Amino acid sequence: MDGEVTLPAPGQVAILxxxxxxxEAGKPHQTYNELVHEVVDxxxxxxGVALKEIQSIVSASQDFFDGRTISGMAINEVAGGxxxxxxxxxxxxxxxxxxxxxxxxxxxxxxxxxxAHCKESEGQFHQITSTMFDPYVERPLGLDEHIxxxxxxRRFLGVSGAAEAxxxxxxxKNHRHAMKNPLARRSGDFSIEEILASAEIVSPLRDxxxxxxxxxxxxILLGSPERARASRRPVSWIAGMxxxxxxxxxxxxLAASAALAQAAERAFAAAGIRKPLDDLxxxxxxxxxxxxxxxxxxxxxxxxxxxxKARLAxxxxxxxxxxxxxxxxxxxxxxxxxVAGLARVAEIHLQLTAAAGxxxxxxxxxxxxxxxxxxxxxxxxxxxLRGDAxxxx
Amino acid sequence: MSESHWIVKQKIEIPFHYTPGPALLxxxxxxxxxxxxxxxxRGESRKTVPPLSFCGRSWKPADDWAELPGTGTLESxxxxxxxxxxxxxxxxxxxxxxxxxxxxxxxxxxxxxTKEPGKLKVGTKVRLRWRAERSPGIQAIAGFDLL
Numbered sequence: 001m002d003g004e005v006t007l008p009a010p011g012q013v014a015i016l017x018x019x020x021x022x023x024e025a026g027k028p029h030q031t032y033n034e035l036v037h038e039v040v041d042x043x044x045x046x047x048g049v050a051l052k053e054i055q056s057i058v059s060a061s062q063d064f065f066d067g068r069t070i071s072g073m074a075i076n077e078v079a080g081g082x083x084x085x086x087x088x089x090x091x092x093x094x095x096x097x098x099x100x101x102x103x104x105x106x107x108x109x110x111x112x113x114x115x116a117h118c119k120e121s122e123g124q125f126h127q128i129t130s131t132m133f134d135p136y137v138e139r140p141l142g143l144d145e146h147i148x149x150x151x152x153x154r155r156f157l158g159v160s161g162a163a164e165a166x167x168x169x170x171x172x173k174n175h176r177h178a179m180k181n182p183l184a185r186r187s188g189d190f191s192i193e194e195i196l197a198s199a200e201i202v203s204p205l206r207d208x209x210x211x212x213x214x215x216x217x218x219x220i221l222l223g224s225p226e227r228a229r230a231s232r233r234p235v236s237w238i239a240g241m242x243x244x245x246x247x248x249x250x251x252x253x254l255a256a257s258a259a260l261a262q263a264a265e266r267a268f269a270a271a272g273i274r275k276p277l278d279d280l281x282x283x284x285x286x287x288x289x290x291x292x293x294x295x296x297x298x299x300x301x302x303x304x305x306x307x308x309k310a311r312l313a314x315x316x317x318x319x320x321x322x323x324x325x326x327x328x329x330x331x332x333x334x335x336x337x338x339v340a341g342l343a344r345v346a347e348i349h350l351q352l353t354a355a356a357g358x359x360x361x362x363x364x365x366x367x368x369x370x371x372x373x374x375x376x377x378x379x380x381x382x383x384x385l386r387g388d389a390x391x392x393x
Numbered sequence: 394m395s396e397s398h399w400i401v402k403q404k405i406e407i408p409f410h411y412t413p414g415p416a417l418l419x420x421x422x423x424x425x426x427x428x429x430x431x432x433x434x435r436g437e438s439r440k441t442v443p444p445l446s447f448c449g450r451s452w453k454p455a456d457d458w459a460e461l462p463g464t465g466t467l468e469s470x471x472x473x474x475x476x477x478x479x480x481x482x483x484x485x486x487x488x489x490x491x492x493x494x495x496x497x498x499x500x501x502x503x504x505x506x507t508k509e510p511g512k513l514k515v516g517t518k519v520r521l522r523w524r525a526e527r528s529p530g531i532q533a534i535a536g537f538d539l540l
Contacts, residue, residue: 152469158469
């Protein structure tokens with residue numbers, strides 16, 4: 001196929017551990033490098049790996065949110081990067097994970113630390129996200145991420161036939177899931193009416209249909225098969241990875257995601273997944289906005305012929321349903337930019353190693369983690385993970 | 394002394410002067426003259442606005458120019474509530490639209506002028522309105538009116 005990349009065979013890169021901070025509206029008592037230190041220190045403790053054993057680090061952050069360019073400089077030491085090889089991705093943390101996996105697949109390193117951080121609370125969301133847009137014809141209008149997301153949401157509603165109540169149903173499900181996740185930023189048993197009456201951001205977006213401003217960090221330790229065999233804790237395996245980037249947001253139909261369909265096709269082919277709805281047991285999607293979850297589920301084919309909203313209504317995507325989607329609560333309940341995609345991988349790892357606690361999905365052996373970046377999800381990444389053995393709750 | 398006293402407040406202001414390439418220059422000069430230009434590859438039907446110098450798909454120069462009529466279809470719209478401090482508000486609520494211009498295959502984001510944003514629908518036909526007073530760049534366009 002045109003643009004096909006060579007994909008790793010299953011089981012070549014393992015996830016040895018995954019740690020997230022609590023997600024909060026603000027973390028005024030920690031600098032961002034202290035957030036990174038918190039997750040890396042806990043990761044070393046949990047995995048029993050010594051700092052000096054890690055020689056490869058890939059980080060993910062956004063300079064505009066950090067208020068500093070080459071902000072990787074400031075986290076180098078707390079990420080174990082002193083006199084080691086550290087490289088930074090100015091995109092979602094799941095892309096950093098793919099680079100980290102490539103470092104191991106290349107045989108260059110047997111361990112790679114992947115870490116993402118962001119303190120959205122310190123900057124100004126409108127001004128920072130407006131700098132994503134074309135400076136000649138778009139930025140003078142005052143566009144920002146919320147406005148673009150609202151345009152995508154309206155397009156999706158208009159084309160798919162979904163109603164605002166369907167978006168509210170996504171929000172209701174995820175905020176209920178988040179009640180079982182002690183790290184979640186926002187949770188609650190909100191009714192559809194409450195969600196549709198929450199404060200308007202940019203119509204049709206409302207407060208409870210969009211992920212709030214959040215601070216947090218996530219770290220994951222990747223290892224070679226040898227490292228995985230030596231691990232004292234359960235590991236999960238990267239079974240397939242796929243990435244694809246679509247046209248700029250004004251050059252495609254925002255109601256669909258051809259890039260996600262292609263990224264999934266690549267990841268599924270590598271992981272041997274033929275019927276995603278049957279073969280996957282848990283899904284974590286990077287959907288900061290409620291409409292994105294339905295749009296992405298449709299692009300992944302998880303509606304299985306029907307629109308995802310129909311399956312949502314039957315409870316299939318609930319914790320305890322046929323295929324739980326965002327049992328952690330997901331990005332809609334609060335994960336910052338850059339961290340959201342890596343947090344999805346962390347959550348799937350917890351599920352596959354039976355370490356997800358109250359939001360554990362029963363018998364989770366295969367899961368999908370998804371990341372997105374760019375205006376209206378221009379760039380899409382899918383990682384399929386497998387557990388070592390059947391897990392019980 | 395409270396902890397908040399120690400919060401370091403800064404504002405980063407970096408002036409940029411973005412220079413247009415040849416395709417964008419022609420587009421901007423067109424706006425100045427009240428004309429809307431798109432470009433595409435000779436022999437291909439796809440046209441983009443704002444125009445590009447080359448096509449990233451066929452890898453050929455996009456030097457086939459077309460003047461667009463200024464009508465189009467509302468692909469989507471978003472209504473900004475009153476009080477969104479960062480945006481100028483002149484009485485009525487601001488409505489952003491994505492307009493698929495007739496004769497082009499990409500959308501242009503701009504303002505939609507309507508007194509009743511609640512009645513807008515995806516697929517509504519719109520027409521470009523030029524600003525009465527001469528304004529540089531994309532501000533030469535006042536927005537789109539409903540047809």
